[in-house]
Amino acid sequence: MSMNNKGKLLGLALAFVAWTGAAFWVGWQSPTLIGGFFGPKETVVEAAKFYPLDKFVLSIPGEEYSHYLLLELAIKTRSKDAQFTLTQADSVIKNSLMKMFANKHFDELNDNKQFEPLQKEALNILSIVLAQNDFDIELDDVLFTRMIIQ
Incomplete structure (x- = not known):
């Protein structure tokens, strides 16, 4: 064999080894390389957070005289910038809550069985009112953290 043929043979062998190594590397990395473009995207689910609102006092009609309701509540949401929005x-x-409670009677609010339905009603009302006023927030729950009626 001549020197020229040995050089060509060595060059072909090196090209073959390089090609095989590159094919192996691409095959090994293909889930990473291709998956980045075509694979499922992982969505990060924000953990729900609770945002307490300032307490306020409402007047509630009663049989003989008006009563007062001290209400403290917290909003549960996963929305970004919730504190700013709230x-x-x-x-x-x-x-909205003042309007909701204005239609309630003292005896109705003084019943412990009404607590859960009142929270759900508040959630529905606040979800609608916030959407109507273009506030970009999705409420998960409304929790009454303190409710005192006198």
């Missing part, structure tokens, strides 16, 4: 929507939230 601060901006504070007046709308309080106004």
Whole structure:
């Protein structure tokens, strides 16, 4: 064999080894390389957080005289920037709850069985009112953390 043929043979062998190594590396990395473009995207689910609102006092009609309701509540949401949104929507939230409780009678609110339905009603009302006023927040729950009626 001549020197020229040995060089060509060595060059072909090196090309073959390089090609095989590259094919092996691409095959090994293909889930990472291809999956990044075509694979399922992982969505990060925000953990729900609770945002307490300032307490406020409402007047509730009764049989003989008006009563007062001290209400403290917390909003459960997974929405981003929830604290900022709830601060901006504070007046709308309080106004909606005032309207809701204005239609309630003292005897109705003094019944422990009404606690859960009242929270659900508040959730529905606040979800609607916040959406109508273009506040970008999705409420998971409304929790009454303190409710005192006198």
